[in-house]
Amino acid sequence: MSTPDILSISRGSIVAPAGCGKTESIVQAVARNNDKPALVLTHTNAGVCALRSRMTRAKVAGTRARVTTLDGWCLQVVSSYPELSGLRPDLSAIQYPALREAATRAVSSGALDAILRASYSRVIVDEYQDCTHGQHRLVVALAERLPCCVLGDPLQRIFDFAGPLPDWDTEVLTTFPLVATLDEPWRWIRKGEEDFGRWILSIRDGLERGEGVDLMTAPANVIWKQAVDQPQRDGAEADAMAMLKGMMPPSALVVGSATDPASRVAFAKAHGGVQVVERADMPEVRDAAHDIGNKKDRERLNAVLKFAQSAMSHIDNDLVDRLNQITAGTVAPESDTDRAFVAARQNVTFANLARLLESWSEDPDRNVFRPDLLNVMVDGLRRANEDGELKTAVLEVREAKRSKGRDVPALGIGSTLLLKGLEAERVLILDAGSMNACNAYVALSRASKSVMVISDKSVIGRHI
Numbered sequence: 066m067s068t069p070d071i072l073s074i075s076r077g078s079i080v081a082p083a084g085c086g087k088t089e090s091i092v093q094a095v096a097r098n099n100d101k102p103a104l105v106l107t108h109t110n111a112g113v114c115a116l117r118s119r120m121t122r123a124k125v126a127g128t129r130a131r132v133t134t135l136d137g138w139c140l141q142v143v144s145s146y147p148e149l150s151g152l153r154p155d156l157s158a159i160q161y162p163a164l165r166e167a168a169t170r171a172v173s174s175g176a177l178d179a180i181l182r183a184s185y186s187r188v189i190v191d192e193y194q195d196c197t198h199g200q201h202r203l204v205v206a207l208a209e210r211l212p213c214c215v216l217g218d219p220l221q222r223i224f225d226f227a228g229p230l231p232d233w234d235t236e237v238l239t240t241f242p243l244v245a246t247l248d249e250p251w252r253w254i255r256k257g258e259e260d261f262g263r264w265i266l267s268i269r270d271g272l273e274r275g276e277g278v279d280l281m282t283a284p285a286n287v288i289w290k291q292a293v294d295q296p297q298r299d300g301a302e303a304d305a306m307a308m309l310k311g312m313m314p315p316s317a318l319v320v321g322s323a324t325d326p327a328s329r330v331a332f333a334k335a336h337g338g339v340q341v342v343e344r345a346d347m348p349e350v351r352d353a354a355h356d357i358g359n360k361k362d363r364e365r366l367n368a369v370l371k372f373a374q375s376a377m378s379h380i381d382n383d384l385v386d387r388l389n390q391i392t393a394g395t396v397a398p399e400s401d402t403d404r405a406f407v408a409a410r411q412n413v414t415f416a417n418l419a420r421l422l423e424s425w426s427e428d429p430d431r432n433v434f435r436p437d438l439l440n441v442m443v444d445g446l447r448r449a450n451e452d453g454e455l456k457t458a459v460l461e462v463r464e465a466k467r468s469k470g471r472d473v474p475a476l477g478i479g480s481t482l483l484l485k486g487l488e489a490e491r492v493l494i495l496d497a498g499s500m501n502a503c504n505a506y507v508a509l510s511r512a513s514k515s516v517m518v519i520s521d522k523s524v525i526g527r528h529i
Contacts, residue, residue, distance in 0.1 A: 078237060088119055169203045391406065
């Protein structure tokens with residue numbers, strides 16, 4: 066079907082399967098919006114950056130849309146009208162459910178109607194399948210005042226770990242009637258793989274019915290590797306990684322366990338060149354900064370060494386032995402890395418520790434498998450005053466990077482939650498047999514050219 070005209074929708078929804086031009090539909094609508102700016106809402110800062118980037122590439126004037134996160138817009142409303150919303154948010158510990166309810170109170174009161182209509186021509190909400198009940202109530206309140214179109218895909222609903230989301234059929238579609246379902250697999254057409262894209266679209270019905278998808282009936286773009294025990298999984302993973310690296314330069318994503326982040330880190334550490342796609346809040350770097358900042362002298366140096374082990378290879382006993390020999394004077398410092406260690410040991414400042422981490426990461430024999438984690442820590446160490454709090458500086462760096470979006474590694478590993486919205490030419494799915502329908506669909510649809518699947522059975526995504 067042709068791309069639906071979002072600007073003609075007064076209240077409605079568009080179902081947008083993966084890779085079928087949802088973002089392009091939003092950009093085209095904004096480009097033709099000659100009225101007041103459209104309020105474009107999504108869920109994450111990364112999503113905001115992706116939309117803004119696409120609009121910039123399309124040379125869409127920034128005045129035609131206000132793009133922000135749902136929670137960010139709530140915070141602006143509640144902060145601007147605390148009496149009306151009934152909440153004064155604590156910026157150091159925001160309670161998001163309360164924030165959403167407060168913003169909904171302010172909008173529903175009617176006191177902001179004139180301001181909303183003077184500020185925005187319409188509301189467009191992206192990734193609607195991920196809206197919580199509180200966010201849904203807010204959008205409904207906005208839709209009672211402005212034209213509103215929501216776009217989403219119930220088969221990509223993987224953000225329900227915090228509790229049930231609004232039912233798509235009985236709550237979303239009754240409020241925002243279905244206008245269109247996108248059905249052109251542009252992601253695959255652009256890569257010359259239209260048949261593969263059509264197959265990705267064809268598996269939706271079976272997944273939605275709980276029947277799963279049988280990989281034995283898949284096209285040649287899908288390679289299934291059966292593994293029923295750990296030795297078979299290890300062998301299948303090694304074979305798959307050899308195939309991926311043989312397709313240099315790789316543009317690939319590895320879909321790992323959704324519930325075991327340590328296993329994803331271990332996979333990246335074991336396979337050179339693989340980098341971890343991090344959570345936006347990076348709890349490990351926050352905790353490490355707290356630990357390093359609260360220690361002094363030798364204990365602080367040891368804490369930095371512990372952090373380095375979590376981000377790069379060969380921070381091991383051999384390195385510790387050499388550092389001890391340099392400290393004892395039995396071995397002379399020979400390299401820039403040795404000299405960086407001597408400087409850091411003699412004067413354990415944040416700046417010297419930053420240089421030490423950087424020098425280790427520059428060693429060509431080391432594999433930095435968590436570069437985002439490392440870069441945030443190094444920049445935080447450089448920013449922190451010696452008498453200040455390192456954790457505060459690191460969190461400031463983290464938030465600055467978060468607002469700019471993230472760089473996706475050429476060969477990255479993450480969960481479906483972290484990789485949703487991304488695409489790569491090749492995808493490797495580990496332990497696909499444990500995935501439900503939504504996670505299986507999200508994982509399979511990341512690949513524009515080919516996907517390798519490791520599972521115990523050929524049917525994945527089946528409702529159990």
